[in-house]
Amino acid sequence: MAFKGSVQKVTNDFWAPVLLTLQISLAAAVIAGCTGIAAAAAMHKTSFKGKLLAETAFMLPLFLPPTVVGFLLLILLGKGKNFGLHVLFTKEAAVCASVVVAFPLMYMAAKTGFSAVSEDVQEAARIDGARELQVFSRILLPLAAKALTAGLVLSFLRAMGEFGATLMVAGNIPGKTQTVATAVYTAMETGNTGMAALWASTLILVSFLLFLIVRMLEKS
Template identity: 40%
Template sequence: MADAWIPLALTLKVAGWATLLNLIFGVALGYLLARTRFPGRDLLDAILTLPMVMPPTVLGYYLLVLLGRNGAFGAWLQSTFGINLIFTWQGAVLAAAIVAFPLTFKSARAAFEVVEPQYEQAARVLRIGEMAIFFRVTLPLAWRGILAGLLLAFARAAGEFGATLMVAGSIPGKTQTLSIAVYEAVQAGQDDLANFLVLVTSLTCIVVLLVAGRLVPGRVPGQS
């Protein structure tokens, strides 16, 4: 069972980095769509939510086409920086981040939309800059919903299988996450190992969901 902790460490690493990416881009785009109106806003929202309903294997195929050596972005990364994301843990991070992105994005947008505008307007009357308003007024009022979304995204990234397998493969110690390790153990007939990995995965997700559940029901300051 000692080798079982290697996929767990890799899973936490991949899910952690994926959640960090979602924190940056999910919160930024959630705030953008919550506070601004522009042509194509609903279409952009649908595109950003698409990974939630798209089969992970289809998403993984798109990433292979885009990031592969012959792909537009992959060829540019290889020729410019010598970077290859296919069959690497960084590729697994990108796949997990995209699959889990809608959970952060939708939670952040909803959290920003329930923040009463008069609090921000009062700060503007006091001649506080927009950046300061975001970090000192808007974000503190929306943090509970954002954190709940991030926890759910972390759990989703930790359990990602289809897109990660297609983009990063199943290289033990390098790209084999918990969900992939479970699949490989079942295929190899290692039931004891599979049961242990399933137990570890289930406990991790239950803890995350319990924490997220405690955050969601709480009333956000300033929410009517």
């Protein structure tokens, strides 16, 4: 009975951060997907003073150290207390951190996909009476579908591997905010290399398969 209880505990300890990581990554990919596509669509046909600055700001989280991103989010989310929002050290905080670091990848993929769509096709639709919303929904989105799908997968992968910013704003609370990345860190700190290897192998396998999908989309 003791052996069975130990096995069950190890199983629960393994799956808790894995399932939480998948939940957070999926939520972050959906949010980054919607905001990234919207931002790319807005920038696609517009030209205004400060556009370069805006696009630079969009891409900045991709190059900043995760701890710096986490520090900025810590300040921003901390101010939410003034409005009755207690987000820090919750699953929602982990999602926020993941969205911020995943957004640049989605924006870049969407922008590339939209730019590849022929202007002649879009103009022909306008001549036929299509409104801008129809051009976007019936031409831009379908023709850029591969790039958008790749962006969503990459956003999911980036969110799944997030560590520094998540640790700062969500902590590393087992069963509540502990993701695979932070769980591996804790396991190594406590000398539990076997569990760390198991989590790391799972993350590597999932990442490999998903990135393979992205590569296949590029080749198709």
